[in-house]
Amino acid sequence: MNTEKAYAAYLDQQDELANFRDEFYIPENTIYMDGNSLGLLSKRAEQAVDDMMASWKTYAIDGWTNGNEPWYYLSEKLGAVTAPLIGASPEEVVVTGSTTTNLHQLTASFYQPEGKKTKILADTLNFPSDIYALKSQLKLKGYNPDEHLIQVESNDGNMLDTKDIIDAMADDVALIVLPGVLYRSGQVLDMKTLTDEAHRRGIPIGFDLCHSIGSVPHQLSKWGVDFAFWCTYKHLNAGPGSVAGLYVNRKHFGREPGLAGWFSSSKEKQFDMEHTLTPAQDAGTYQIGTPHLLSAAPLLGSLEMFAQAGIDNIRQKSLQLTQYFIELLETELTDYGFTIANPRKTEERGGHIYLEHPDAARICKALKADGVVPDFRKPNGIRLAPVALYNSFTEVWKTIQILKTIMNEERYKQYENERGIIA
Incomplete structure (x- = not known):
C-alpha cells in the first residue's frame, strides 16, 4: 500500500x-466528510434558487404556467431528471414532500391488511423516523405495533443478513419496508433478491434510499420494486429541508393514493374543482399538497451536475x-x-x-x-x-x-x- x-x-x-x-x-x-448527512451548496443550486425567486418576482401567479420552469409541472420535471439515478422511467418518479411524509403516503397506499396478513416487516438497524412512521400507520389501522411490526435483527449490530430477512417474510406479512443502504454501516442491501423473494410470497416491498440515491446506482423498475422514497439533502446536495422524492412502479398506476390531496389529481382535471378525485395516472398522484418551490429549486442545479457526471x-x-x-x-x-x-x-x-x-x-x-x-x-x-x-x-x-x-x-x-x- x-x-x-x-x-x-x-x-x-x-x-x-x-x-x-x-x-x-x-x-x-x-x-x-459529512456529505452523507448534508451535502454542500453548489453554485448551480444557488443560481437555481435565484432564478426561482426571479420567476416569482417577474410572473407572480402566472409563474405556475409561464417562465423557463413553470411551477405547475416542476415536481414531475424534477422526478424525470431524478429517474436515471435509480433506474426508473420518468413518470415513475416525482419530487415531493419529505422522507417521512412520503413514507406515510406510501404505507397508507400499499399497506392493505387483510385476513391474517396484517404485519409490516422492517429491521432493527433502520433510521428511527421510518420506524416511527410504520408504528404510526399500524396504530391508525388499529394494530398494536409491538405485535404487528416485525424487525429483523442484526447478527453483529451493524449489518443485516439477506437470508434472515427472507426467512422473516412469513404468511402474515402484508408489507415490507427496508433501507437501501444502512445509515450506520453503509451496507447496501441486495434489493433485487429481496424484491424477488417478497413477490414470490405476494408481499409488496419498498426501500428507503436516503443514504444511497446520488452515490449508488439502482435499477428499481428492472427489479420490480413496488415503491421507494428518499431525501435530497445528502448526496443530492439540495440543501437543508429540501423537497424529497418518491418512486412508484408503473404496475401500480391508476390506483388512488392512500392519502389524497390537492396535487394527487390529474393535472387536466385539477382545476375543475370537483369533490371526487381523478387520480393522476403516474407517480404524481402520490403528491399531497402544493409543491414547495423554493425548497425544490436547488435540485434544478444539482441534478444537472449528476446528469453530466453520470x-x-x-x-x-x-x-x-x-x-x-x-x-x-x-x-x-x-x-x-x-x-x-x-x-x-x-x-x-x-x-x-x-x-x-x-x-x-x-x-x-x-x-x-x-x-x-x-x-x-x-x-x-x-x-x-x-x-x-x-x-x-x-x-x-x-x-x-x-x-x-x-x-x-x-x-x-x-x-x-x-x-x-x-x-
Whole structure:
C-alpha cells in the first residue's frame, strides 16, 4: 500500500470528476466528510434558487404556467431528471414532500391488511423516523405495533443478513419496508433478491434510499420494486429541508393514493374543482399538497451536475475513495483501537466509511477542531463520507494523517465522550 501524499495527488490527477469540485462552496480550511448527512451548496443550486425567486418576482401567479420552469409541472420535471439515478422511467418518479411524509403516503397506499396478513416487516438497524412512521400507520389501522411490526435483527449490530430477512417474510406479512443502504454501516442491501423473494410470497416491498440515491446506482423498475422514497439533502446536495422524492412502479398506476390531496389529481382535471378525485395516472398522484418551490429549486442545479457526471462514474469514484480510505486505515491506524465496521466487498459498500471506537464522540470533536467534519453515531460510531463530486483523494490522505496525530497526541482526551445536541 502506497501511503505517500504524492500517490494521493496522482490519484487526483487521474480523476475525471475532479473539475466538479470547483462547482461547490467548500468551507475554508475544512475537509468536509459529512456529505452523507448534508451535502454542500453548489453554485448551480444557488443560481437555481435565484432564478426561482426571479420567476416569482417577474410572473407572480402566472409563474405556475409561464417562465423557463413553470411551477405547475416542476415536481414531475424534477422526478424525470431524478429517474436515471435509480433506474426508473420518468413518470415513475416525482419530487415531493419529505422522507417521512412520503413514507406515510406510501404505507397508507400499499399497506392493505387483510385476513391474517396484517404485519409490516422492517429491521432493527433502520433510521428511527421510518420506524416511527410504520408504528404510526399500524396504530391508525388499529394494530398494536409491538405485535404487528416485525424487525429483523442484526447478527453483529451493524449489518443485516439477506437470508434472515427472507426467512422473516412469513404468511402474515402484508408489507415490507427496508433501507437501501444502512445509515450506520453503509451496507447496501441486495434489493433485487429481496424484491424477488417478497413477490414470490405476494408481499409488496419498498426501500428507503436516503443514504444511497446520488452515490449508488439502482435499477428499481428492472427489479420490480413496488415503491421507494428518499431525501435530497445528502448526496443530492439540495440543501437543508429540501423537497424529497418518491418512486412508484408503473404496475401500480391508476390506483388512488392512500392519502389524497390537492396535487394527487390529474393535472387536466385539477382545476375543475370537483369533490371526487381523478387520480393522476403516474407517480404524481402520490403528491399531497402544493409543491414547495423554493425548497425544490436547488435540485434544478444539482441534478444537472449528476446528469453530466453520470451516476456510474460517481459510483466508481466513490468506491475508489472509500477503498483508499480503508487501505490507509489498515496501514496507518492499526494500533489505535479502531474497528472498520462497514462492508469490505465493493458491491455491499455504500458511500461512506464507518469506524467504531470507544472514544468515538470525543474523537469526532477533535477531528472537527482540526478542520475535518465527520459524523458521530451513537453509541461508538464515526462516519466519514468522501463524496465523489467534491472530495479528493488528497483530502482522504490528510484526514488519515490528522486522525493519526489526534490519536498519537491523545488530543481527543480534552473533550467529553458525549455527543452534541445534533450528532
